[in-house]
Amino acid sequence: MNMAADTSPDTVSSSGVRRVNNLPIYIVVGIMLVFLLIMMIVAMNRSDQQNSESKEERTEVGSTNLLAAMITGDFKDGIIEPKIPPPRIPDIPQEILIARPDNLDLPPLPAVNTMHPVMESPEYQHIRQLKMQQFEEAVKAKTNVTIAAPRSAGSAPSATPSREEALARITAVRQQVDAQVKDDPTATYLARLQQIRDSGLSGDRNGLDALDNLPTELIDADSKRPNNDYTNFDVTGQGSRWELDSKPAAPETPYSLLAGFVIPAVLISGINSELPGQIMAQVSQDIYDTPVGKHRLVPQGARLVGEYSSDVAYGQSRVLVAWQRIIFPDGKTMDIGAMPGADGIGQAGFKDQVNNHYLRIFGSALLMSAVIAGATYSQRDAGGGGVFGRQNAGSILSQSLGQQLGQATTRLMMKNLNIAPTLEIRPGFRFNVIVTKDMVFSKPYQSFDY
Template sequence: MIVLLVAINGGFSHAQSDTDSIHHHYTIADHLGVPPEPTNKPVTSIKTKPNIETNSIIHTGQLDEPNSPQFGHLARLSGQKKTLTPQKRKQLDGLLVLNNSSQQAVPRNIQQQDSLPDINQEQPNSHSLNQQLQATKIQGSIASRIIDPNLFITKGAFLDCILETAISSDVAGMTRCQLSRDIYSTNGKVLLLEKGSHIVGEYQTGLEQGQARIFVLWDRIETPTGVILDLASPGTDSLGRSGHSGYVDGHFGQRFGSAMLLSLIGDVGTYYANKSKGNSNTIQFGDTIGGTKDLASIALQYSIHIKPTLYKNQGEHINVFVARDLDFRSVYELKLSQ
């Protein structure tokens, strides 16, 4: 009987304990509230890549072998093999931008220049048949038409002129001449440059040895009616040869006179020195004679570079070769005469 009562009492006690436990769980759940709904975004671990300083990597399918120990993990990726599979090569494309922010990516065309041959190097067969067969290509010309030939003086015309000033090439200077006849348009119908128009020119100093002509650039022309036109054309002679001829002074006396005089003095001293050899009372001037020869060579060294001078007198006839098309449409206008 006692055993039965204990068993019954224990069963009721166990049932009450289960009821208290369930009630306890309900109480905790009420305090925590409704649990949040799980999100669909999976949580992934973020791994930071080490800051790697790389040099330029060329798309060759192979890895360089840098000296820096920071590239050790790159060599272990392929098991010390340089040739990469296509999949790893695609992954390696991302490493091309792993340079520091202070460095810029090198363009591929610049990276590939190392493998290109140097075209500036001289080829052994510079006169080969392949090079001799290269034809010379000349750009063609397109014909055009003068808008109004009545108001143009075209390139190649001659202007006959008379010098009003003399020319000396010792010093650079200006000169002027006067047209000796009327100059008409290209078609010969309209008078554009009247007789008596003045042309102003300029020339440089000095002639080279052997030259007998001076170059004059005729710059501007002014007509009696007040028309001014930039000419910028060279002067010629009556046959069209460039430059103006004249009397040329070669300065022979100035170039060689002092040297010849000093040499003559030295020869006279040598003559008297040889003539009086045996006479114990004669004074020797050997050092003086040697110094005279040295002075002669020094004088010749400085005077030999004197340039010749060209003289051209006023009143002589010259020509000006028109080197550009002269357009008079801005100052002249044609009208029908009644």
């Protein structure tokens, strides 16, 4: 307010206190009244429903028709059928006669048709009598088998070798088996055993029993020898222990690269273990011969062609590579079989980048746990979906839907858990080709000499 002397006190500035607007208050009060009205209507409807249900129950209890139906039950027409007597059990005699055959050793007789007897012909009766006679003779005959043992041409029919002779021959067989270490001992012994049997030693059963047990003893003695015994690496023949059968051999030609040497190279194409494929590399330096080291056999810049394996197990970090061909700069080629590739320190395979897919695996595991929990929660209260604990159509449908969706999603997530790591080898990776076979050249390398 302006308190100056020349200003009228009745005048009020426009920036003073304003009057409160009552419109929001009216809106709030109206909403509350509407809410109270709705609550009263709902309460009245519920009370009417309860009163109607109680009246229906009272009318049902006090109805005479319902009482009559409860009394009569299933006999509403007024006619009661007579009671059916229980079935009569026939009298069974206390003793049950069992027919026993007179002779238990005889075969059972065929069934006889007493209603329509069949007349047997005289030929049939004669054949049956012959069969019975042969059967009785076979039963009463002695069970023995006579075998004529083979004899040598020089031995007499009544001469039987003694036990000492049999043991001497067994000792000779043992010595021959020990001498032939390069051959299969079991096959050699069986051949010698057949020779002894053909020569007439079969008359002495004790000697034959010893011969029959000998292969088992030889095999058992060989199997009982421990695998880590130093005698496995020792000489078991008649030769000297410190003498080798092999001798130093000169190279066929001075232009040869022997096994055990390496070919340094650089990878040109990359490797991804998700799919198999071919790879290329380039020799990084000149390769000279092994005997002298002066003749250039493989020039720098020669191409290497090979393949890699995509079979990667869980936890594997190295990829297997095999080199198959050399392409020289002048167009000549050479097949080198399947020589392995190794890294700079000689370890088989290449190792660069390994992707174990941890994010994908743990994400799938968390998602699978959430799906299983949701499916379990959807089926928890399925039994109480209807009146008095009975299932209705909606509860059964929701239960089946949750179960099938849970199973399908679980199978999908399980496939994502079984993921092998992905191995990647970038171009420019340096490695060595291990020479596993002798590479023989006709002359040193010279471009376009063909």
